[in-house]
Amino acid sequence: MRKRAERTGGLLIHNRASKWLSAFIRKETIPHALLFTGIEGVGKRTSAMTFAMACNCPSVVSCQSSVVSGPLTTDNGQLTTDNGPCGDCRSCRKIRSGSHPDISLVEPSGTFIRIAQIRELCHTLSMKPYEARMRVVIIANAQAMNPEAGNALLKVLEEPPERTVLILTAIQTSDLLPTIVSRCQHIRFDPIPRERLETLLLEKKQIRPDDAEVIATLANGSYSKAFSISRTNWINRRKWLIRELESLVIEKQGHGTARMLAFAERLSKNKDILPDLLEVMKTWLRDIVVCKYDPEKIINRDLGDSIQHASRKITVASLLSKIKSVDSARKNLRANANLRLTMEVLVCQLSF
Ligand SMILES: [Zn+2]
Structure with missing residues (x-):
C-alpha cells in the first residue's frame, strides 16, 4: 500500500484543503469552478492534479459512498492509500503524464494568459469530454489573465459545461476580477509550517539538520522554494x-x-x-x-x-x-x- 502512495508522487498537498476536496467527491457535489489561493509553492497545482485524478480514478469512484470518508492526504501531505487516487490505473497514469485528453492546463504564455488561449479552451469545452468521467481544466496563475481573457472565461463560468470542473489558482483573490471570484468555490492553502518543511527536507534530501532548519525558515512556508534552495x-x-x-x-x-x-x-x-x-x-x-x-x-x-x-x-x-x-x-x-x-x-x- 505504501508503494501506491509513492507512485502517485508522494505529493505534498495541503491537508485542510484536501479534506474539502475529498468531501466534494464523497458527497458527489463537485462544484463547477474552484479557486485555490495561497503563496507560491504550497501545492495548489499539485492538489488540482490529484483532484483530477481522484475524480476519474475507478478505485475512488467505485467506492465513493463507502470507503472515501477521510482526506485525500495525511497530515504530512502524503496521499493516503485509502482515499486518494490509485496513481496506477490507466486514467491516473494518463493524467500524471499529461496525456489525458480531458485534463487540460492553461498557464501564462509569457506574462499573460491571452484571450486566444481562453477562446481555444471555450472551443474544447463546447464539445463533450472524450473519455473522462469528469473533465478538469486547471487555469494556473489565473491572475495573469488579461481583462479580455478574464471576461471570456466569465462566460464559461456563467454557463458551466456539464461534467466539467474548472480549477483556478492564484496567490490571492484580490488579484482576480470579483465577478470571477464570486462564481468559484474558494479554497485557501495556508503556508506550510516550518517544522513540516524541515521534516520533508530531511526525509527527501541528504542535507544536514542545521541546514534543513535554515532552509525551512527562509523558505517562508513554500515547499517549492525550500526545495529549489536545497538543490x-x-x-x-x-x-x-x-x-x-x-x-x-x-x-x-x-x-x-x-x-x-x-x-x-x-x-x-x-x-x-x-x-x-x-x-x-x-x-x-x-x-x-x-x-x-x-x-x-x-x-x-x-x-x-x-x-x-x-x-x-x-x-x-x-x-x-x-x-x-x-x-x-x-x-x-x-x-x-x-x-x-x-x-x-x-x-x-x-x-x-
Ligand atoms: Zn487510479
Missing part, C-alpha cells in the same frame, strides 16, 4: 554573502573601492539567483534590527551570535535605510535597470 549551491553562497556583508556593513574593514566593485560584480554575475541573494541580505539586516528587541525572533537562527554582535554595532536608523536600499535595488531590477550599476549603487549604500 542549488545555496548554503555556500549564503555563507559567502553574509561574510561579505559582515565585513562591509559591520566591520567596515578592507572594503576599499576595488573590493566593493568586485563584490558588486560578483552579485551581478548571475541574474537568476540575484533575487534570492537580495532576500538573504534583507533577512540578515532585518534580523539585526529584530535582535535588538527580541533575539528569539530572528530568522537566521544558526547565525545568532554574529547577529547579536552586529546588532550592538549598528543603529536601527542605519539598518532601516539599508533595508530600503535593498528594496529599491529589487524594484530597479524588476524594471530592468542596468544590473551592474544597480549592484554598485547598492553596495555603496550598504557601506555607509
Whole structure:
C-alpha cells in the first residue's frame, strides 16, 4: 500500500484543503469552478492534479459512498492509500503524464494568459469530454489573465459545461476580477509550517539538520522554494554573502573601492539567483534590527551570535535605510535597470 502512495508522487498537498476536496467527491457535489489561493509553492497545482485524478480514478469512484470518508492526504501531505487516487490505473497514469485528453492546463504564455488561449479552451469545452468521467481544466496563475481573457472565461463560468470542473489558482483573490471570484468555490492553502518543511527536507534530501532548519525558515512556508534552495549551491553562497556583508556593513574593514566593485560584480554575475541573494541580505539586516528587541525572533537562527554582535554595532536608523536600499535595488531590477550599476549603487549604500 505504501508503494501506491509513492507512485502517485508522494505529493505534498495541503491537508485542510484536501479534506474539502475529498468531501466534494464523497458527497458527489463537485462544484463547477474552484479557486485555490495561497503563496507560491504550497501545492495548489499539485492538489488540482490529484483532484483530477481522484475524480476519474475507478478505485475512488467505485467506492465513493463507502470507503472515501477521510482526506485525500495525511497530515504530512502524503496521499493516503485509502482515499486518494490509485496513481496506477490507466486514467491516473494518463493524467500524471499529461496525456489525458480531458485534463487540460492553461498557464501564462509569457506574462499573460491571452484571450486566444481562453477562446481555444471555450472551443474544447463546447464539445463533450472524450473519455473522462469528469473533465478538469486547471487555469494556473489565473491572475495573469488579461481583462479580455478574464471576461471570456466569465462566460464559461456563467454557463458551466456539464461534467466539467474548472480549477483556478492564484496567490490571492484580490488579484482576480470579483465577478470571477464570486462564481468559484474558494479554497485557501495556508503556508506550510516550518517544522513540516524541515521534516520533508530531511526525509527527501541528504542535507544536514542545521541546514534543513535554515532552509525551512527562509523558505517562508513554500515547499517549492525550500526545495529549489536545497538543490542549488545555496548554503555556500549564503555563507559567502553574509561574510561579505559582515565585513562591509559591520566591520567596515578592507572594503576599499576595488573590493566593493568586485563584490558588486560578483552579485551581478548571475541574474537568476540575484533575487534570492537580495532576500538573504534583507533577512540578515532585518534580523539585526529584530535582535535588538527580541533575539528569539530572528530568522537566521544558526547565525545568532554574529547577529547579536552586529546588532550592538549598528543603529536601527542605519539598518532601516539599508533595508530600503535593498528594496529599491529589487524594484530597479524588476524594471530592468542596468544590473551592474544597480549592484554598485547598492553596495555603496550598504557601506555607509
Ligand atoms: Zn487510479
